[in-house]
Amino acid sequence: MAFQEIALPQSLGTTGSITERLHELVVTVDHKKLGLMYIGTALIFLIVSGSMAGLIRAQLAVPNNDLISPQVFNRLFTMHGTAMIFLFGMPIVAGLMNYLVPLMIGARDMAFPRLNAFGYWMFLFGGLLLFFSYLAAPGLSGHGSAPDVGWFAYAPLTGRAFSQGHSTDYWILALLVSGIGSIVSAINVIATIVSLRCKGMTLMRMPLFVWLMLIVSGMILSALPPLTAAQIMLLLDRFLGSRFFDTQAGGSAVLWQHFFWIFGHPEVYILMIPGFACVSEIIPVFSRKPMFGYPMMVAATVMIGSISMSVWAHHMFSVGMTSVGNTFFAVSTMLVGIPTGIKIFNWLGTMYGGKIRFELPMIFCIGFLFQFLIAGLTGIMLGVAPFNWQLTDSYFVVAHFHYVLIGGLLFTIFAAIYYWYPKAFGRMLDRKLGLWHFWLFLIGFHLTFDPQHIAGILGMPRRIYTFDPGRGWEIYNLISSIGAIFQAAGLLCLVANLLLSLRKGERAGDDPWDAWTLEWTTTSPPPEYNFETLPEVRSRRPLWDLKHPKDPDWKYE
Amino acid sequence: MISEDAFRMPVNLAEWRLPSRRKVAVACLIATEAAMFTIFVVAYLYYLGKSLTGPYPAQVLETPILSTICLLGSSLTIVVAERALRRANRGGFQLWWAFTILLAAVFLGATASEWHRLITVHHLTISTNLFGTTFYSLVGLHASHVVVGVTLLGLILVLSLRGHVKNEHHEHVEMISWYWHFVDAVWVVVFTVVYVIGR
Numbered sequence: 001m002a003f004q005e006i007a008l009p010q011s012l013g014t015t016g017s018i019t020e021r022l023h024e025l026v027v028t029v030d031h032k033k034l035g036l037m038y039i040g041t042a043l044i045f046l047i048v049s050g051s052m053a054g055l056i057r058a059q060l061a062v063p064n065n066d067l068i069s070p071q072v073f074n075r076l077f078t079m080h081g082t083a084m085i086f087l088f089g090m091p092i093v094a095g096l097m098n099y100l101v102p103l104m105i106g107a108r109d110m111a112f113p114r115l116n117a118f119g120y121w122m123f124l125f126g127g128l129l130l131f132f133s134y135l136a137a138p139g140l141s142g143h144g145s146a147p148d149v150g151w152f153a154y155a156p157l158t159g160r161a162f163s164q165g166h167s168t169d170y171w172i173l174a175l176l177v178s179g180i181g182s183i184v185s186a187i188n189v190i191a192t193i194v195s196l197r198c199k200g201m202t203l204m205r206m207p208l209f210v211w212l213m214l215i216v217s218g219m220i221l222s223a224l225p226p227l228t229a230a231q232i233m234l235l236l237d238r239f240l241g242s243r244f245f246d247t248q249a250g251g252s253a254v255l256w257q258h259f260f261w262i263f264g265h266p267e268v269y270i271l272m273i274p275g276f277a278c279v280s281e282i283i284p285v286f287s288r289k290p291m292f293g294y295p296m297m298v299a300a301t302v303m304i305g306s307i308s309m310s311v312w313a314h315h316m317f318s319v320g321m322t323s324v325g326n327t328f329f330a331v332s333t334m335l336v337g338i339p340t341g342i343k344i345f346n347w348l349g350t351m352y353g354g355k356i357r358f359e360l361p362m363i364f365c366i367g368f369l370f371q372f373l374i375a376g377l378t379g380i381m382l383g384v385a386p387f388n389w390q391l392t393d394s395y396f397v398v399a400h401f402h403y404v405l406i407g408g409l410l411f412t413i414f415a416a417i418y419y420w421y422p423k424a425f426g427r428m429l430d431r432k433l434g435l436w437h438f439w440l441f442l443i444g445f446h447l448t449f450d451p452q453h454i455a456g457i458l459g460m461p462r463r464i465y466t467f468d469p470g471r472g473w474e475i476y477n478l479i480s481s482i483g484a485i486f487q488a489a490g491l492l493c494l495v496a497n498l499l500l501s502l503r504k505g506e507r508a509g510d511d512p513w514d515a516w517t518l519e520w521t522t523t524s525p526p527p528e529y530n531f532e533t534l535p536e537v538r539s540r541r542p543l544w545d546l547k548h549p550k551d552p553d554w555k556y557e
Numbered sequence: 558m559i560s561e562d563a564f565r566m567p568v569n570l571a572e573w574r575l576p577s578r579r580k581v582a583v584a585c586l587i588a589t590e591a592a593m594f595t596i597f598v599v600a601y602l603y604y605l606g607k608s609l610t611g612p613y614p615a616q617v618l619e620t621p622i623l624s625t626i627c628l629l630g631s632s633l634t635i636v637v638a639e640r641a642l643r644r645a646n647r648g649g650f651q652l653w654w655a656f657t658i659l660l661a662a663v664f665l666g667a668t669a670s671e672w673h674r675l676i677t678v679h680h681l682t683i684s685t686n687l688f689g690t691t692f693y694s695l696v697g698l699h700a701s702h703v704v705v706g707v708t709l710l711g712l713i714l715v716l717s718l719r720g721h722v723k724n725e726h727h728e729h730v731e732m733i734s735w736y737w738h739f740v741d742a743v744w745v746v747v748f749t750v751v752y753v754i755g756r
Binding site: 190250 | 581586589604608
């Protein structure tokens with residue numbers, strides 16, 4: 001009996017009535033459950049804001065379409081952008097960090113478990129607040145609905161005069177609240193990594209995933225406060241009549257742009273580096289080689305992290321900065337290409353001469369490598385100030401950052417889901433459905449976003465509600481919209497796979513991929529306490545040492 | 558599985574020590590708060606002299622010498638209190654700790670009377686001009702941090718008077734003093750920007 005009572009909490013989520021399970025979710029402080037809650041909630045927001053993108057594409061499929069009204073269209077692209085960045089990107093990163101970091105460094109939980117739960121609930125209520133605006137923003141005045149000022153909410157559009165009702169207030173508060181959640185979870189991750197590593201895990205023996213997440217958390221600490229500060233200013237402007245962004249009282253609308261992008265550009269890397277983190281774990285395992293150039297990988301990430309703090313104004317070339325300013329930000333933007341290139345060559349170096357296994361996680365990583373390369377190249381094109389003047393706020397920019405965030409980030413997130421799902425649930429994801437997901441999504445992605453480059457070069461501005469025929473944009477928009485259907489079908493395969501495999505998937509065992517990091521020493525799913533005895537490590541690949549006692553890594557490192 | 562040979566600890570790892578997670582977390586909190594203050598300071602400096610109407614800083618601001626001495630002095634008294642706690646001298650700890658709160662209260666009182674004077678005599682509010690906007694938001698952000706600090710200090714005092722704070726809690730208390738030193742350091746910046754450069 002006593003044994004059963006101890007064993008009970010391990011299998012939570014599968015026992016007890018629904019009320020008991022829900023209660024457990026509300027009160028839990030376990031990093032694995034919180035991690036899965038983050039990821040699950042993020043995937044729901046992905047589907048919601050993905051459907052919004054679907055509506056946008058439906059509206060733009062043919063010229064002079066009036067499927068939805070211009071007002072609804074403005075709300076859709078604002079909500080789509082805001083939700084994808086703050087309610088899908090940030091929480092999925094937080095979820096992966098939460099679930100994996102303690103397991104990878106041989107710890108039993110995060111440094112501050114309750115703070116961790118606090119972070120999750122702040123994110124969730126921030127997200128609900130954003131969507132609640134559809135109902136509540138009209139308030140007593142009857143103006144407004146969901147936010148419609150674009151995800152970067154430029155002044156003076158956000159001023160009281162131009163944004164009546166409470167839609168912008170909901171946007172501010174939702175981001176403030178979920179931003180606090182991101183900051184506390186970043187503090188928690190840093191404290192965990194610095195203070196809770198198991199014996200022998202020196203900094204240079206940490207898995208690259210942990211290293212990269214440490215750097216990302218540091219970036220969150222310095223990049224999110226500017227957004228918080230700018231939003232406090234905007235809130236003061238809207239409620240107390242202060243003059244920060246009020247141009248009629250001498251305030252500056254450009255200052256908002258600076259403050260927003262001081263946050264906004266590092267944010268792109270905050271989302272992208274976790275993608276690199278997943279790839280750096282998956283490619284070595286499926287190439288059967290240790291990571292090529294581990295120290296360079298760490299150095300390159302530190303470089304990206306520090307350079308990313310000084311490139312923000314490349315979003316503002318068309319604002320009319322001095323030529324010195326333009327040159328500085330163009331050059332610093334180019335500089336980011338160097339460490340990013342180092343990374344791509346390191347992944348290729350890892351694959352080169354390896355015994356590559358084309359399992360699902362690896363396939364998504366290979367897709368990522370090609371697409372991210374193109375995304376990086378169009379990024380460098382946009383970093384050239386004169387080129388940027390031509391194409392700023394065009395569909396070329398839209399295509400570029402969707403290449404980064406879908407072709408880059410989302411593909412690595414999919415890879416991570418296929419890679420770690422067996423650990424989290426003890427079941428493999430179905431390969432056939434996974435391949436359908438990959439090909440449908442890959443084809444859909446390219447159909448949607450490749451033509452947008454051309455539409456952008458032909459002069460199609462972003463955020464237009466509809467367009468006249470005869471400008472040469474019709475065919476590209478039609479193909480783009482058809483691609484969205486393929487992407488939706490691909491996502492459907494993923495959702496079906498996640499749900500079906502929960503019950504019917506093949507049993508995974510502790511270590512289905514023959515991997516090398518500590519999370520694979522635990523059972524699948526791991527017990528609540530993670531490790532019965534805390535492990536001790538002597539190299540970067542503790543499981544390799546364990547499996548090959550005659551030829552351990554620590555002899556060579 | 559884990560007890561196998563490959564996981565055996567090499568001898569030199571017998572003394573495996575890592576930094577305290579509390580210190581790491583509070584240091585991170587301070588870093589992130591500093592980033593937020595930086596933005597408000599930048600806004601203050603950027604809008605310096607850009608107000609379209611009066612009152613202007615040189616006309617209405619008076620250098621708050623006394624309250625600055627009180628706030629900076631409180632950084633010293635809190636260190637004395639901390640040392641007393643480490644020596645398990647409870648009475649000394651409570652005395653110096655209460656003195657720290659008193660100094661902080663004097664600072665907040667001085668800020669309140671300064672704001673009262675600015676609002677009633679000079680009719681400067683947050684919506685009057687850019688100076689009012691940036692002044693009240695920057696000084697107000699700092700003052701709100703002082704309020705949070707005083708709340709924490711008061712909490713510790715109450716707990717100590719009830720006998721819950723012992724010398725094994727010196728690290729918890731030290732963390733509050735780190736935060737307090739940070740609030741003081743921010744005041745040095747705010748003082749320089751608002752009352753020295755800004756006038």
